[in-house]
Amino acid sequence: MTRLVAPDHLWLDGQLQGGLAAEFADGALSRIRPLAAGETPDLAPHVLMPAATDIQVNGAGGVMLNSRPTPEGIAHIVATLRRLGTGWVMPTLITTTAEVMAEVAEAAVAAYGLPGFLGIHLEGPHLNPARKGTHDARLIRPFEPETLAAVKRMRERGIPVMVTLAPEKVPAEAIRALVALGAAVSIGHTASTAEEAKAGLEAGAGLFTHLFNAMPPMLSREPGTPAAAINSEAYVGIIADGHHVAWEMIALACRARPRPDRMVLVSDAMSTIGGPDHFELYGERIEVRDGRLVNANGSLAGAHIDMLTSLRNLVVHAGLSLAEAVAMATDNPWHALGLPPARLAAGAALEEVVALDADLRPIPLA
CATH class of the missing domain: 2.30.40.10 (Urease, subunit C, domain 1)
Known part of the structure; x- marks a missing residue:
């Protein structure tokens, strides 16, 4: 019928x-x-519209990719989010050991082809400890061959891979090597100056990870990473949960871009989406309090939001047009990875x- x-x-x-x-x-x-x-x-x-595409989501349904780096873990995260309006998912592995990265690479190879599984986002471990956010500083380290091997393993199977790194901590030749493999390199968890961020872009980085978060503030005489991101033609991810970035700052960033089609909505969601209201990360309890996902100290530790709620927030609270918001949740993430977007067909x-x-x-x- x-x-x-x-x-x-x-x-x-x-x-x-x-x-x-x-x-x-x-x-x-x-x-x-x-x-x-x-x-x-x-x-x-x-x-x-097409279901949303999320290129930065750490877990869902009670499962974090870090805690279950298996094909079954990937499948569970993807299936949970597809029930919540996110049709294509890039599960994100935050800073961990080289061994777990290798496990995730093998899991991705085994799971690739699963409806809704878009690829893998490696957020770390080559970050700046000064802007680590919820990442474990003990696991943050200089660039190493094992990362390149994990990326190569996935790219050989045609799996989209995104790597977030701090350009002031990673040699330009390492960024170029990742890009040569076909990985999308994103600047994030960084204390870079505007000049260092631009050097990362010149080396081949094409994105920025969760604008304003885990990076220096933008000041009148120290523009820093945020200004470099906003003024660039790179793709820029942003969290729209009302806790990570003020609505006024989202509106300002979106309207200031030289290419407005380069903004990408991300959830940065943890396993509490579609799951229990708490979990453990690096041995620490993370829980939802008043809509915020926080650690024992009350500091933000990821987000507790889905993509469709985020889209609504862009329009209702940040004042973006409906077309801008839909593009940020659908077409733009695919373009950021150099892929044709999902279409209604x-x-x-x-x-x-x-x-x-x-x-x-x-x-x-x-």
């Missing part, structure tokens, strides 16, 4: 379009066509399509 969905806005070919309808049959999108005059749809959402599973109401909250398609 065919179900007709006629949204006010349908995200297609990089823009919001009206007057279109989507037909669903047998649990999948069958076609998109113009809405005929007088037709009565079964569902009329405000927005119909025949054959897309229900987990890969999202409908939002007028308040930008998800509504079921089934």
